[in-house]
Amino acid sequence: METIKNYFFMDLSVMLGRSMRHIFRSMDTIITVTITPIAMMLLFVYVFGGAIQTGTANYVNYLLPGILLIAIASGIAYTAYRLFMDMQRGILERFHSMPIARSTVLWGHVLTSLVSNAISVVIIILVALIMGFRSSAGVLSCLAVAGILTLFTLALTWIAVIAGLSAKSVDGAGAFSYPIIFLPFISSAFVPTGTMPSAVRAFAENQPVTSIVNAMRALLSDQPVGNDIWIAAVWCIGIMLVAYFFAMRVYKKRV
Amino acid sequence: MNMQNKAIRVKGLKKSYKQLEVLKGVDFEVEQGSIFALLGSNGAGKTTIVKILTTLLKQDSGTTIVNGFDLVSEPDHVRQSISLTGQFAAVDEILTGRENLSMIARLRHLSHPRQVADDLLKRFSLTEAADRGVSTYSGGMRRRLDIAMSLVGKPQLIFLDEPTTGLDPEGRIEVWKIVKELADGGTTVFLTTQYLEEAEQLADQIAILHEGKIIVSGTLAELKKLFPPAKVEYIEKQPTLEEIFLAIIGQKMEEK
Incomplete structure (x- = not known):
């Protein structure tokens, strides 16, 4: 037992290397996770942006x-x-x-999710900088933003683990993400919630994405974040813990 | 390491899936260095036995000793000494053949993973295809790589769960050759199959699993004794389609 535990990080790095190769060799993955968000950013900034009233000069x-x-x-x-x-x-x-630390099979995928999402986030930020994104945030605020994004990624990753382990088909494995991808549209991510009809507005203002977006926006523009950062953290950590609990249950049952 | 020269000892092995009792007290032993074939029709529970013996599935009751280690109390030691080639080639489609092998070598914590990969690629005539993605491999190549991956780290006991299902006749003969070579080299091979011919060709010991129990086991000669002595009859021998196929393919190969 002792000898096998010692290999945890070695085995984990093999698992990470393996699935990172999968990502870099799949054009499809790269397009979906990086190019599509960039295209959406271009579309919103240069097509819709002019007509959207956000009360800020810099829509990026x-x-x-x-x-x-x-x-x-x-x-x-x-x-x-x-x-x-x-x-x-x-x-x-x-x-x-095989005589490996068994948990690395799952943690390898979780770590891959963190690393690959971090890479696409960095690429998108670089493109945003070219498009005129500017931030007056200090080191602490930047760290806080990185922290929120990490928590958000982890929370969603554990939901993904549930989906991947319990899906019956390839399509099923990915389908759960569509509602999540859609959530930012019914939030303060693209337009202020003020002009939405009251029912939609109530949903938009009380779902996790709005508090996460508001907290990040305040941090990046060096404004006071207020309660948003705590609400965002509670949402992310809460979802993460619940999803982790169910993911482990599915994992023990399926494996 | 082991006092007895048994690679596997199974006694009173039981397993149920909810209401369904799949294994109802299975007993058998496998000699070290032999080829053991477990026969049974589809759904007889062959794969369940393989999964239990390779620590993927927990048994309900019974004693199971693999390479001298108790399956329940020392699963890590069991895993160290075995290797599994499952029913479907468990290879990474996106990685190359070489990467697949060196990945397994790293996971077995060997000191020269690249060297191990190169040697196995050569041994299984995959050197030319080594740097191609596995998704471009034929069924036979994939199976060869699959078995090669199971040999990384030279485990004493190899499980092959229906290794020739879905292979063409040439691929099957190739796998048979590999299995024989393994046993000649001292590795114990545990094989499940639904092809009786396969067991006849390869196995030193044969056990037949039927309705959750081993109903017969022994060498082929012993099994033959269970039946009435052979009568001499004259039957016109027609070549089987397989013989015709292999003969034609063989000629084509010689012409080249």
Whole structure:
């Protein structure tokens, strides 16, 4: 037992290397998780942006947090997909019958999700900078934004693990992400919630994306964040814990 | 490491899925260095036995000793000494053949993973295809890579769950050759199959699983004794389609 535990990080790095290769060799993944959000950002800034009244001069600044969330939501669909394929192809059984730290099979996918989403977030921010995104945030605020994005990714990743482990088909494995990708549209991510009809507005203002977006926006523009950051953190941590609990239950049942 | 020269000892093995009792007290032993074939029709529980013996599934009751280690109390030691080639080639489609092998070598914590990969690629005539994605491999190549991955780290006991299902006749003969070579090299091979011919060709010991129990086991000669002595009859021998196919393919190969 002792000797096998010692290999945890070694095995984890092999698992990470494996699924990162999967990502870099799949044009489809790269397009969906990076190019599509960038195209959406271009569309909103240069086509719709002129007609949207946000009360801020720089619409790229306003838009970026929501775009990042959409990118992450599409990224985790692939985590579910990769996990599903591992179960289907029997490679999970091969790993489990080997003398490795078994939990690395799952944690490898979780870590891959974090790393790959971080990469696409950085790329999108670089493009946003070219498009005129500017931030007056200090180091602490930047760290807080990174923290929120990490928590958000982790929360969604564990939902993806549930989906990947319990799906019956490839399409099913990714389908759960569509409502999540759609959530930012019914939030303050693209337009202020003030002009929405009251029922929609009530939903928009009380769903997690709005508080996450508002907190990030305030942090990036060096404004006081108020309660938003705590509401955002509670949402992310809450979803993460619940999803983790159910993911582990499905994992123990399926494996 | 082991006092007895048994690779596997199974006694009173039981397993149920909810209401369905799949294994109703299975007993058998496998000699070290032998080829053991577990026969049974579809759904007889062959794969369930393989999954239990490879620590993927928990047994309900019974004693199971694999390579001298108790399956329940020492699963890590069992995993160290075995290898599984499942029913469907468990290879990574996106990685290349070489990457697949060195990945397994790293996971087995070997010191020269690249060297191990190169040697196995050569041994299974995959060197030319080594740097191609596995998704471009034929069924036979994939199976060869699959078995090669199971040999990384030279485990003492290899499980092959229906290794030739879905392979063409040439692929099947190739797998048979590999299995024989493995056993000649001292590795114990546990094989499940639904092809009786396969067991006849390969196995030193045969056990037949039927309705959750082993109903017969022994060497082929012993099994043959269970039946009335052979009568001499004259029957016109027609070549089977397989013989015709292989003969034609063989000629084509010689012409080249």
